[in-house]
Amino acid sequence: MANDKKVEQITDMEVDFAQWFTDVCRKAQLIDYSSIKGVFIYRPYGYAIWENIQAVLDKEFKKQGVENVYMPLLIPESLLQKEKDHVEGFAPECAWVTMGGVDKLEEKYAIRPTSETLFCEHFANVLQSHRDLPMKYNQWCSVLRWEKTSRPFLRHREFLWQEGHTIHATAEEAKEFTETMLGVYADFCENVLAMPVTRGQKTEKEKFKGAEATYTIECMMHDRKALQAGTSHYFGDGFAKAFEIEFADKNNQKTNPHETSWGVSTRLIGGIIMTHGDNNGLVLPPKIAPIQAVIIPIAAHKGGVLESADKLLETLTDAGIRVKCDTSDNSAGWKFAEYEMKGVPVRIELGPRDIEAGQCVLVSRVTREKKIVKLDNIVEEINTALSEVHTALFEKALKNREEHTYTATTFEEMKEIAATKTGFVKTMWCGETECEMRVKEEAGMTSRCIPFRQEHLSDVCPICGKPAKHMIYWGVAY
Amino acid sequence: MANDKKVEQITDMEVDFAQWFTDVCRKAQLIDYSSIKGVFIYRPYGYAIWENIQAVLDKEFKKQGVENVYMPLLIPESLLQKEKDHVEGFAPECAWVTMGGVDKLEEKYAIRPTSETLFCEHFANVLQSHRDLPMKYNQWCSVLRWEKTSRPFLRHREFLWQEGHTIHATAEEAKEFTETMLGVYADFCENVLAMPVTRGQKTEKEKFKGAEATYTIECMMHDRKALQAGTSHYFGDGFAKAFEIEFADKNNQKTNPHETSWGVSTRLIGGIIMTHGDNNGLVLPPKIAPIQAVIIPIAAHKGGVLESADKLLETLTDAGIRVKCDTSDNSAGWKFAEYEMKGVPVRIELGPRDIEAGQCVLVSRVTREKKIVKLDNIVEEINTALSEVHTALFEKALKNREEHTYTATTFEEMKEIAATKTGFVKTMWCGETECEMRVKEEAGMTSRCIPFRQEHLSDVCPICGKPAKHMIYWGVAY
Numbered sequence: 001m002a003n004d005k006k007v008e009q010i011t012d013m014e015v016d017f018a019q020w021f022t023d024v025c026r027k028a029q030l031i032d033y034s035s036i037k038g039v040f041i042y043r044p045y046g047y048a049i050w051e052n053i054q055a056v057l058d059k060e061f062k063k064q065g066v067e068n069v070y071m072p073l074l075i076p077e078s079l080l081q082k083e084k085d086h087v088e089g090f091a092p093e094c095a096w097v098t099m100g101g102v103d104k105l106e107e108k109y110a111i112r113p114t115s116e117t118l119f120c121e122h123f124a125n126v127l128q129s130h131r132d133l134p135m136k137y138n139q140w141c142s143v144l145r146w147e148k149t150s151r152p153f154l155r156h157r158e159f160l161w162q163e164g165h166t167i168h169a170t171a172e173e174a175k176e177f178t179e180t181m182l183g184v185y186a187d188f189c190e191n192v193l194a195m196p197v198t199r200g201q202k203t204e205k206e207k208f209k210g211a212e213a214t215y216t217i218e219c220m221m222h223d224r225k226a227l228q229a230g231t232s233h234y235f236g237d238g239f240a241k242a243f244e245i246e247f248a249d250k251n252n253q254k255t256n257p258h259e260t261s262w263g264v265s266t267r268l269i270g271g272i273i274m275t276h277g278d279n280n281g282l283v284l285p286p287k288i289a290p291i292q293a294v295i296i297p298i299a300a301h302k303g304g305v306l307e308s309a310d311k312l313l314e315t316l317t318d319a320g321i322r323v324k325c326d327t328s329d330n331s332a333g334w335k336f337a338e339y340e341m342k343g344v345p346v347r348i349e350l351g352p353r354d355i356e357a358g359q360c361v362l363v364s365r366v367t368r369e370k371k372i373v374k375l376d377n378i379v380e381e382i383n384t385a386l387s388e389v390h391t392a393l394f395e396k397a398l399k400n401r402e403e404h405t406y407t408a409t410t411f412e413e414m415k416e417i418a419a420t421k422t423g424f425v426k427t428m429w430c431g432e433t434e435c436e437m438r439v440k441e442e443a444g445m446t447s448r449c450i451p452f453r454q455e456h457l458s459d460v461c462p463i464c465g466k467p468a469k470h471m472i473y474w475g476v477a478y
Numbered sequence: 479m480a481n482d483k484k485v486e487q488i489t490d491m492e493v494d495f496a497q498w499f500t501d502v503c504r505k506a507q508l509i510d511y512s513s514i515k516g517v518f519i520y521r522p523y524g525y526a527i528w529e530n531i532q533a534v535l536d537k538e539f540k541k542q543g544v545e546n547v548y549m550p551l552l553i554p555e556s557l558l559q560k561e562k563d564h565v566e567g568f569a570p571e572c573a574w575v576t577m578g579g580v581d582k583l584e585e586k587y588a589i590r591p592t593s594e595t596l597f598c599e600h601f602a603n604v605l606q607s608h609r610d611l612p613m614k615y616n617q618w619c620s621v622l623r624w625e626k627t628s629r630p631f632l633r634h635r636e637f638l639w640q641e642g643h644t645i646h647a648t649a650e651e652a653k654e655f656t657e658t659m660l661g662v663y664a665d666f667c668e669n670v671l672a673m674p675v676t677r678g679q680k681t682e683k684e685k686f687k688g689a690e691a692t693y694t695i696e697c698m699m700h701d702r703k704a705l706q707a708g709t710s711h712y713f714g715d716g717f718a719k720a721f722e723i724e725f726a727d728k729n730n731q732k733t734n735p736h737e738t739s740w741g742v743s744t745r746l747i748g749g750i751i752m753t754h755g756d757n758n759g760l761v762l763p764p765k766i767a768p769i770q771a772v773i774i775p776i777a778a779h780k781g782g783v784l785e786s787a788d789k790l791l792e793t794l795t796d797a798g799i800r801v802k803c804d805t806s807d808n809s810a811g812w813k814f815a816e817y818e819m820k821g822v823p824v825r826i827e828l829g830p831r832d833i834e835a836g837q838c839v840l841v842s843r844v845t846r847e848k849k850i851v852k853l854d855n856i857v858e859e860i861n862t863a864l865s866e867v868h869t870a871l872f873e874k875a876l877k878n879r880e881e882h883t884y885t886a887t888t889f890e891e892m893k894e895i896a897a898t899k900t901g902f903v904k905t906m907w908c909g910e911t912e913c914e915m916r917v918k919e920e921a922g923m924t925s926r927c928i929p930f931r932q933e934h935l936s937d938v939c940p941i942c943g944k945p946a947k948h949m950i951y952w953g954v955a956y
Binding site for chain 1: 547
């Protein structure tokens with residue numbers, strides 16, 4: 001008996017983008033709600049995307065000489081307080097452990113909101129000589145920030161991420177490494193997630209608490225809001241001094257090392273959904289899709305169809321393609337809709353007539369174009385199709401960004417664009433926080449970054465009229 | 479200028495096994511202490527061992543159809559209390575979060591000591607029909623248990639582990655899966671970690687709180703104490719009833735599924751150290767060693783030595799062997815001692831005369847035997863050497879267990895063995911907790927397991943004289 005269940009409908013993104021997003025997260029079975037507000041469960045399909053992200057990034061980190069470690073979950077309050085700016089930034093949103101078993105603790109412990117303080121304490125313990133430098137550490141873990149509002153993937157009280165922490169003998173080396181890691185993130189977003197990025201530096205106001213400089217990659221989502229996809233921070237020797245991290249340099253003088261930290265999180269999955277998704281559901285970049293291609297046998301009851309599908313499954317699996325064959329008793333139409341919802345990049349339809357003709361039908365999740373290909377060349381065909389999906393996704397996202405990035409040279413223009421359009425606005429800027437605050441108050445936009453690739457748009461800051469120092473991007477951010 | 483630093487000495491294991499263990503953990507740079515008592519830092523070398531364990535096990539889990547997920551870190555007190563035995567077992571050793579930001583929480587949250595309750599709540603949310611079963615989930619995470627005493631790897635307040643949780647349509651299927659996963663652990667310990675295991679069932683007294691049955695693998699350490707290396711639990715439908723997990727069976731009747739859970743932790747690293755280590759330090763089983771072979775150039779200043787070493791490094795790396803070449807200015811003697819301390823299975827010495835003769839010297843970390851081998855066959859030679867190290871480790875550990883497993887048929891004999899010898903004692907047993915308690919009180923041993931491979935040693939329980947039900951293993955456990 002055929003199962004006649006329907007794929008549930010999702011809200012159209014043009015009707016309500018936020019509801020569309022939540023529908024996709026839930027119906028593609030990426031996430032579930034837990035009984036604690038703002039804390040989510042990563043379901044198998046959602047977690048598999050994260051595992052694929054981890055696998056690629058972890059390899060890239062290791063190429064940079066980074067080693068993985070694991071630091072404690074808990075930070076004593078006194079340790080968190082050692083660096084003034086840092087504690088001011090994070091203490092208000094910490095969850096606090098005050099009881100161990102039935103005993104009240106003498107000192108309360110924060111669940112890590114980020115682990116700079118723990119890494120610093122450890123570096124101070126183990127660093128001795130310049131021979132030990134650089135130390136390049138990373139950990140994959142969850143962190144907790146007790147925020148008031150929440151949204152799947154974008155803002156969790158508990159979320160999964162990686163945090164890299166390194167110490168170097170010189171400021172130059174540390175600065176260079178900060179930029180190197182931003183480059184790793186940028187390349188990953190573009191080449192693996194098919195998400196075009198703008199690379200730049202955060203303003204004083206938007207930088208990480210305790211950092212000397214924060215670098216960022218900013219992505220434009222389908223609704224033209226900005227997503228900060230990854231950040232890399234240069235700390236100078238501020239933390240090292242606060243935590244008394246020292247080493248004997250080549251002249252046997254005690255010196256403080258220079259420090260960096262950098263991180264990306266499961267927010268990237270939110271970015272993938274909002275960059276590539278459509279009204280049929282999720283669209284996954286092939287390189288991190290848990291299922292890259294799905295085989296749908298057509299008229300599966302007919303002789304030879306299941307056997308051929310099975311053989312195809314084996315051929316593609318052996319070639320290292322993540323492939324699934326759906327032999328369930330659901331209708332072909334249901335299966336088409338189901339795997340579109342789940343964002344599988346390529347669908348393979350295989351029926352009796354195809355088999356007879358030694359061919360199958362490939363359907364791209366992005367263009368929905370059908371292509372008939374020969375079975376005896378199937379591995380290459382699928383790899384080509386996957387690569388085409390990647391390119392199509394990247395180009396679509398790039399087009400969206402280019403078509404919705406505006407230039408303004410007066411404050412009036414900025415406010416006009418902010419009021420009537422969605423997207424990024426680029427302007428010159430004097431560098432003062434006061435002007436940045438005015439843009440937020442009067443135009444409802446925050447500074448996204450001072451891009452590395454600067455352009456000269458005019459000579460003055462459009463807000464105050466004083467000489468401009470930088471070109472800067474503004475936008476409405478997630 | 480040659481660096482003349484010495485490898486620090488470690489305490490001999492015969493003098494003080496506990497101190498030897500701690501010395502190895504610290505000097506092989508596996509672990510560091512944090513500022514919270516009982517909470518440890520996993521350093522790069524220690525964490526790399528865990529990563530290798532994860533990689534192998536994760537693949538095995540996936541072969542069994544298991545999918546990874548991530549559940550929240552925090553458990554509301556009310557959720558933890560839903561299963562009576564379970565909360566009694568874990569609540570007294572939970573760390574409790576009572577404040578979020580600056581606000582006192584309405585309900586306190588436990589940091590997960592284990593996640594049965596969270597998985598159950600999620601299963602209840604998502605399970606609908608028999609078509610959804612089985613659900614086989616696993617997560618890699620840390621858990622926290624606020625214990626009074628601690629030791630590196632063996633007893634942490636926070637430790638890394640994996641916990642698998644599955645639900646099945648029938649009791650038979652769930653029981654079978656419980657045993658399957660114990661088999662996965664047993665094979666992993668023996669074939670990957672070179673640790674012989676005894677497979678069996680825990681007594682009522684020793685089973686997991688809330689389980690119907692707990693299966694275990696027990697290993698004998700070098701000091702002849704027992705280490706419980708992994709457990710797999712069958713829950714029946716007890717948790718499912720407590721958490722109202724239901725599905726519509728084939729006749730559309732509401733039914734409770736049957737549940738399992740199973741886990742191993744970084745305790746396995748403690749087991750590796752105490753099974754294979756010696757007075758020169760760590761000895762790592764080749765399959766999980768972060769460095770499987772280390773190349774030590776001899777007279778490295780002479781022409782061609784470094785080039786040959788580099789070429790060898792490349793050849794071995796390309797062959798998938800985890801190899802390191804130490805070209806630092808430390809002395810060869812220092813390097814020999816350093817990599818012995820770090821437990822690298824095979825050392826490769828390469829000097830000018832070797833290169834001239836087209837050969838190198840391999841030294842096994844276990845037997846310390848030297849073997850001259852041809853460079854043109856080096857990949858095969860190294861693989862053979864690694865395989866020999868694995869076999870030698872397994873056989874040494876098996877011999878230790880066999881030579882220190884005793885049989886007793888009277889309680890007097892049991893007490894005599896416990897007082898004068900170290901190791902396992904096997905006896906018959908009536909099955910009563912009362913007798914088990916007496917063995918603990920009067921002989922200082924706990925039951926390790928009722929082995930699957932039963933032997934008939936006598937007709938009666940040596941403690942009470944009543945008819946025996948099982949053969950059982952006793953020992954002193956970590």
